[in-house]
């Protein structure tokens with residue numbers, strides 16, 4: 530067996546399963562705020578396109594995806610990130626390919642990009658984080674190096690030391706962040722791009738929550754927009770991932786894309802040819818439909834905005850919690866142990882959440898930044914989210 534498999538940590542939901550083993554949930558309506566799986570309805574026209582495309586299952590799809598798919602993704606990128614529309618055909622040709630959900634792409638890019646024979650073998654990643662970054666790094670034979678993140682996403686990036694940047698080949702950035710919901714400004718992303726050139730590393734920006742922003746905050750900047758606006762119009766050293774899972778409530782479609790530096794994309798296509806992960810033609814058709822429409826995305830954002838307003842209203846007298854600019858999580862600080870609280874919440878109120886400490890690591894003698902935090906995914910229907918918030922307050926009053 531590959532000995533590096535032993536380096537992998539149990540996934541947060543496996544830890545959660547163990548934590549909650551033997552807990553008898555209270556006998557009331559169950560509400561789950563644990564898994565970040567969107568529950569709003571998927572757009573019907575995308576599902577129709579999927580069905581209409583079923584005949585395409587009779588053919589092998591190509592790794593690069595159809596021209597029509599890459600054009601729809603490139604046009605979306607140009608519209609959303611203020612890139613000159615006249616460049617969309619070049620972007621479609623050289624700078625973008627589909628991935629079967631960003632999870633596999635975020636994993637695979639590390640296998641393609643990282644050189645585990647170099648002295649500088651670290652990969653920087655946020656802490657708390659999406660655990661795929663860590664597993665991808667370890668299985669590529671490199672070393673995770675964590676940077677703590679909180680609500681001040683720009684300070685978190687600016688705080689990286691020269692020594693850390695010299696040691697790293699690649700950095701994962703997650704903006705908007707999971708679980709913080711914090712976003713990086715264009716200026717902070719541009720400073721990071723300058724450092725990538727100075728210190729010789731690649732930036733991989735996970736932007737799968739970029740469309741789930743609060744309307745009053747406005748659309749977050751992306752890494753390619755930041756690069757383009759500073760004259761790096763070929764996106765050198767920049768790679769982004771986008772997904773239909775959260776944007777279009779299609780987590781089961783397994784559809785996203787990777788875009789950026791043409792040299793990296795070219796090598797990534799070669800890598801993926803061997804990995805054998807082309808996107809099915811029917812999924813491509815549904816994806817074209819979804820990337821070409823914004824109306825359903827706006828409705829999606831409005832639904833999350835309403836949940837945030839209601840839930841914060843219930844929680845804020847008891848909890849130190851604020852509405853983040855983006856994402857669909859709340860990441861409150863708790864006055865008591867997060868794992869204890871998670872168990873009590875299930876036992877007494879039948880509400881499932883994730884203890885913050887399961888989403889983060891203790892490093893360099895620094896305490897786990899997720900300890901005494903809770904991650905609440907506001908994915909359940911609004912009535913359930915409000916109900917859960919009331920039960921959380923009751924549980925807090927009893928135990929703190």
Ligand SMILES: Cc1ncc(COP(=O)(O)O)c(C=O)c1O
Pocket residue numbers: 565629630631632633659703707735737771772773774775780784785
């Ligand atoms: C930060 C982050 N990145 C990537 C993903 C993967 O999303 P998908 O593979 O559905 O595109 C998730 C899913 O929860 C996530 O939270």
